[in-house]
Amino acid sequence: MVVREKILDLVISCFKRHGARGMDTPAFELKDFDIAGQFDPMIPDAECLKIMCEILSGLQLGDFLIKVNDRRIVDGMFAVCGVPESKFRAIGSSIDKLDKMAWKDVRHEMVVKKGLAPEVADRIGDYVQCHGGVSLVEQMFQDPRLSQNKQALEGLGDLKLLFEYLTLFGIADKISFDLSLARGLDYYTGVIYEAVLLQTPTQAGEEPLNVGSVAAGGRYDGLVGMFDPKGHKVPCVGLSIGVERIFYIVEQRMKTKGEKVRTTETQVFVATPQKNFLQERLKLIAELWDSGIKAEMLYKNNPKLLTQLHYCESTGIPLVVIIGEQELKEGVIKIRSVASREEVAIKRENFVAEIQKRLSES
């Protein structure tokens, strides 16, 4: 199978299901989905999370979780904990490391490297270790410190509405409000999210993979305005699928399972055991192409049969059609299964039909 392509196909078909216009623009960004425009709160944001869930479920990567937070809650949390505004982003990027580092190490970085007062760090620590569902949102509304911060309250209000829509979409159980999610990128202005795979107990022989985030996104209402000459604001929310990372994960899993990772979809290889059969090979492969069959041959006048068969095995091409003196004399084509190495002779005029039959069966 062609791994990366299968991943992209699934991603794209999901984007189309959600009305992606991207496919019709010349430079279609295959792994991003964005909704731009002035809309009612949290409806597009909820759809972005729905899209993430559909893709991650569809890819069958095992169980996953989407951490959600809001940039205004992050900033509000920093403010009420006593972080100087100049340090917001620096401390934010420390917080982001909590998915890979222990709290005590992150705390050490904030205090020693970034000069944060220890008591401030500890206040942050109380928050960033909280994660849960909509109940945590309610709880934070009551939080003596956080509830004093206007920004934070706005963020919490949006998250509450978001969870309502996520429940209607039937995906609330996949979403976790996580105060340790800060998303380094400066341009986020509201809701932020990040999808992580929950590492299933490694199967026999399977290497445990430290995968981290496979998809992420958020609301960036300021970004487009920055590029607009008149500075018109265009509210945007979007997501990005980590196709390369997902590809790596799937590829690793296939390898540990001993499955072949193919780089082409070629179904049939046209081979010959004798010299001077280029013309016959060209005629055969043209018939296959014209019948819509994915076919290859070596671009050599007189390749060795062994070289040709090795090529099929290394590239995972399942079928070989062989034409040689004997076949030509008898008016047949030999069809060989690369896996079983079985060969059968088929009448020349029927070989395309026979191949189509075999391909439809497999």
Add this chain to the structure above:
Amino acid sequence: MVVREKILDLVISCFKRHGARGMDTPAFELKDFDIAGQFDPMIPDAECLKIMCEILSGLQLGDFLIKVNDRRIVDGMFAVCGVPESKFRAIGSSIDKLDKMAWKDVRHEMVVKKGLAPEVADRIGDYVQCHGGVSLVEQMFQDPRLSQNKQALEGLGDLKLLFEYLTLFGIADKISFDLSLARGLDYYTGVIYEAVLLQTPTQAGEEPLNVGSVAAGGRYDGLVGMFDPKGHKVPCVGLSIGVERIFYIVEQRMKTKGEKVRTTETQVFVATPQKNFLQERLKLIAELWDSGIKAEMLYKNNPKLLTQLHYCESTGIPLVVIIGEQELKEGVIKIRSVASREEVAIKRENFVAEIQKRLSES
């Protein structure tokens, strides 16, 4: 229909039929196909022309022709006509204009603007007005001047072999050896080709389109070596499909036929005639998405029904599902055909099946 996407799909599926590895590299160039490596002469080159034919036939753009020449024949022709080597490229780019300009204008440019001796220009004129099949190749082998040029003879030898393979592929009738084809790009080293649509007599009301080349390519054996630190030569031959130009042509034809050019594939729109039906719309659209149906709704809490129906008509969405107080009370969903404006009420639990039935029928 989503025009550009349909074009790309056809191009990509053809590339796959020919063993494209591109799809598995992160930056997949959707409209180029290249064969790199040391192979026997003209076999990959012939496949590139076969691919062009398959794509242009598949796109049903009407009759087409692929002009073929060889950079060595162009240079040889210039040499034997007495063009100073320093002027080869400049004169080549004048020659390339022959598909849009008359010979006398091109001649004028070469003589007046580019300082070519009139008699030299006239000698070129005798050649560049020749085009034909393999017989013209044979004829040029006998040409008193051209046959004196080693380069040109190499090119003619390759073209002769190429035509042999094109005949085996059954596409020789689509290929025209055309001495006026020079292909401006410096990096071509051998065979060059360019596909043009043969303008069919314009149908009623259809604007005549001056289309020009819709696909082109050639052999560039030097290019990759230039980027290789050790300067290793990697022979390459490739083609590029003018997706944007083809898209423009198809779009123009559809418009003159009054067909709608869609920018999304959305199949169903979820609408409501009343206020406060956002929750129901969200539940319905999630059901559609989860059934693999391409669905959209407006990201508004309380959009006007007329706005919603206008959106469907302007974007070409064929079906609308409508949920309102009455439908909710009766436990039904109204399905509306945008084209016929007919509405039917379907039991809530059956509406997805009904929509799938309608989509499969259309």
